[in-house]
């Protein structure tokens with residue numbers, strides 16, 4: 366985009382979005398630079414790299430990342446790219462290796478990123494190559510939150526804690542339920558989808574509205590009770606600020622009702638109920654009363670869901686994304702529960718899970734309609750619930766109805782703010798942003 370003020374104009378504060386933001390190549394390039402080049406991005410879980418020299422693949426937008434522990438146990442996030450000509454230095458998804466030898470000409474990098482082997486160093490380079498200058502490219506900052514690993518390319522980005530803000534309070538309901546924290550079960554489930562990445566992020570940030578329509582066939586097919594979704598006054602969407610959003614706040618006498626654990630096997634439901642006292646001891650009564658893990662998006666493209674999973678919406682051009690999903694469980698959960706959770710994850714939100722296929726079909730259509738000559742003249746509408754936000758004692762964030770589009774308005778306005786801001790010191794980081 367040549368006129369950099371336009372992304373502000375493309376997202377209006379009264380809930381209209383120019384659908385150009387879902388298909389325009391120049392806007393996409395600016396997103397890679399301004400959003401994905403500067404925000405904190407999820408790259409994996411510490412349990413994937415528990416031992417020295419363990420590694421696991423990840424992505425920061427389109428860039429392949431090698432998350433690894435060096436031989437001394439320090440965690441790194443490297444660009445998975447040989448510094449010679451750019452070949453990928455590691456093509457495996459995960460494993461343990463003391464070094465990575467490029468399959469093109471054999472440059473070899475240690476797990477701390479140093480270039481430690483150059484074929485022909487004496488005979489061909491005459492010992493004139495300064496190997497210390499040609500190590501792997503490393504993310505500017507790396508940090509963890511209770512087992513989740515995040516990195517950013519921007520050394521001036523705020524701390525991860527500041528970036529998360531109040532979202533961390535809600536994320537604890539997934540990652541801090543039990544002593545020992547969480548771990549990832551098995552490998553990463555991947556899927557390519559011909560839709561703009563923001564449709565996934567927007568949907569998981571607070572789209573309660575689609576549940577009874579999009580997923581109706583799922584409820585019918587599996588003989589599940591159709592929950593009452595619209596106008597439920599015990600449930601709220603929550604906007605913790607900074608473009609993050611979640612759905613699943615429960616207040617009032619119905620909180621901690623096992624029916625909130627919908628779509629779950631009785632093994633999982635019983636497990637959550639049995640571990641409720643530990644949850645309350647760890648996180649306090651107000652959070653324990655939420656009981657269930659929320660469905661959420663942390664800006665820009667990190668999502669979690671009670672299936673249970675964490676997920677990235679990796680952009681692959683304006684009209685394509687690659688979804689990476691990880692099944693995440695309490696380390697302390699018994700085997701029977703872990704297996705039930707794995708099955709629930711695969712059977713609902715895995716690539717073959719019918720729930721996610723419902724969603725995907727809609728996002729593909731929304732993306733392709735944003736391209737057509739007539740269709741693209743009409744804005745997308747995220748106006749629901751403007752002016753009906755509220756607060757609840759002891760719960761951080763702005764609460765909105767069930768359903769509401771407050772979170773989508775927050776997501777897109779944060780997106781436009783970051784798309785325009787020349788640097789982090791021009792991006793609002795206060796409690797109310």
Ligand code: FES
Pocket residue numbers: 447448449450451452467468469470471472
């Ligand atoms: S591209 Fe890796 S050694 Fe040449």
Ligand SMILES: [Fe+2]
Pocket residue numbers: 575576579580720724
């Ligand atoms: Fe959905």
